[in-house]
Amino acid sequence: MAAGPARPAWAEYFIEITEAVAKRSTCLRRQVGAVIVRERRILTTGYNGAPSGLAHCADTGCLREREAVPAGQRHEICRGLHAEQNALLQAALHGVSVEGATIYTTTEPCVICSKMLINAGIVEVVYRDEYPDTFARQLREQAGMRSTKFAT
DSSP, X not given: OOOOOOOOOHHHHHHHHHHXXXXXXXXXXXXXXXXXXXXTEEEEEEEOBSOTTSOOHHHHOOHHHHXXXXXXSOGGGOSSBOHHHHHHHHHHHTTOOOTTOEEEEEEOOOHHHHHHHHXXXXXXXXXXXXOSOHHHHHHHHHTTOEEEEOOO
């Protein structure tokens, strides 16, 4: 029997899916994708952007950009939801439990998303790119959540 093409490992597979999901992002600053997985099955996906039915940032502009707000600060003035938030909201909207699941993200979760992930019962975060939020890392560690930077 001939050997087929090399298959990606599970983490690589799910990170690649987060990259495809991120392409739906409507954020002007950073395109982020998230995939929540349990037992190697995708439960939900999410990308960052304005709430459903509202104008996209491409149409309204970015207040954080106009005010030169650094990454990791003043999340409350952003009109968009983060990819992790949208993935959790999709689970809630469709009655899907994420307890015991892993979230794969293109970008490491911020402190707000980390708190939500902790309370939703997510047990592991696998991310491609780091995010400048050491408090988020501390909270995930204190909660016993595994956090792994995906190595390419």
